[in-house]
Amino acid sequence: MARAIWKGAISFGLVHIPVALVSATASKGVDFDWLDKRSMDPVGYKRINKVTGEEMDKEDIVKGVQYEKGRYVVLSEEEIRSAHPVSTQTIEIFSFVASDQIPLQNIDTPYFLAPDKRGEKVYALLRETLIRSQKVALAQVVLHTRQYLAAVMPLDDALVLVKLRWPAEVRELAVLELGDAVKKAELSKRELDMAQRLVDDMSGDWQPADYVDQFEEKIMALVDKKARDGKIEDVETGDPEDARQTADVIDLTELLKRSLGGKPATKAAKDKAPAKAAAPRKRATKAAPAAKPATRRAKKAS
Template sequence: MRTLWKGAISFGLVHIPVGLVSATSQEGVDFDWLDKRTMDPVGYKRINKVTGKEVTKENIVKGVAFEKGRYVVISEEEIRAAHPDSTQTIDIFAFVDSAQIPLVNIDTPYYLAPQKRGEKVYALLRHTLVDTGKVALAHVVIRTTQHLAAVMPVDSALVLVLLRWPAEVRSLDTLELTEAVTKVTLSKSERDMAKRLVKDMSADWQPDEYVDTFQDQIMQLVETKAREGKIESVETPGDADEQKSADVIDLTELLKRSLNSKKPRAAESAKTAAPNKKKAAEAPAPKRRSPARKKAT
């Protein structure tokens, strides 16, 4: 797996060389593009949202909304100067109980891979965190952005979890919960029944069973419609020949997937099938390939 960042965990005089590896597939000041000649908003396709005309790169500046309809323009030099220095270290500044970190502050996890000659001290830190029941709070700069993070043990490895800054997490007061929730009266029988239901539904963590089936269902629908001939040809004006070629390629791929998705027919169906279809029914169908999943970044 590709290492995204190399540096060291640092606490006291201890330095542990590590590499950062993404554990998932996956923002700072929100800069909007503006036309510097008119201060009109510019879309990400460099189109002036007011005039509808294209804006060249040299006419685009970055602005931060100060008030509705009013922006403060920030130059690239000012942005670079504001970035924190990249020290290539995960600077631990405190150890806390993991339960003290609110769930809503947890953002993105990364695996920490020990680098050469850092294996023993890496293992020492992991064992120490396990023995003390603590996690390490740290500061780390990744791609010029400073993060609050937690270093914690997971099985035989260490994980760096980027945390949302406390100012980024809204207070529960925003929910405006009423006394119907905060001071509700629950009977003993209601509590007992709820506990019994939880007990009956209790299970072990089974990650292989928790699958997002949306992509599979969509691809099955595409294949079904392709077999039924429900395929639309779309041509771009002025480029009909190129688009036609692309349609053929797409259709070929869909047909391949369709063939791969077919299963062998039952023996009884094969016997009653027409002679010209019997061979195809008896032949084993190729194993259907699952749609490719998004690569972790």
């Protein structure tokens, strides 16, 4: 079984079902990293004051919530922590509803639920009860300090937990402002019959292996080809602390140069200077051996 990302129990009434939560999805896509084209060094992010443009230390940053335009209420880390819900490691079922009563726009992320610690029989009991009653269980659960609304529902022999968006996060269809041209459209029988015939002609079975992200496929094919042709850049990734210290040295050197006003080096300094500067290290190889096919950067979510 895939690694569980959370362990706890489903609880409703006096029933207690030990379960493990396993991600039912995997984040896919091409992961583009930022590189300095001059040196092929990794490019990171900085904390910048948007007014002064100055880089800030982490210690000088606080968290605020905009109360009115341009006016913020600052909250301390202790105040924020105190607002987090208490994690009980429990999926607390509080109601059972028909699955078709949950609006499509409220559905968020699915997870598999696996029985844990000899909870197989009571796990199967809940699954069969949901199937026979044609209901899903509404529940609340705390994951990573955040409380979620969720639905527990049967899927073949298993149970799944689907995170739901809170109703306050979902907009009403009224935002579309659909007019009578849509609501009361006059459609002839001929038009409806032709549309139905087209749907029938294009109908088929769900074939997940046929549905791929063509952009990702093309990008990774290009990466594989360029790698086989030896077009690979060596990117050094060091300790962020070391990189920061190096940057400080470079900045200090630049400041010293400016302080000296670009004065020429003394004779003694010239005598000590090496006769020839070392050739810069090459970053790219022209005839590298055939590289292994590039692997996708996006891993399956654990």
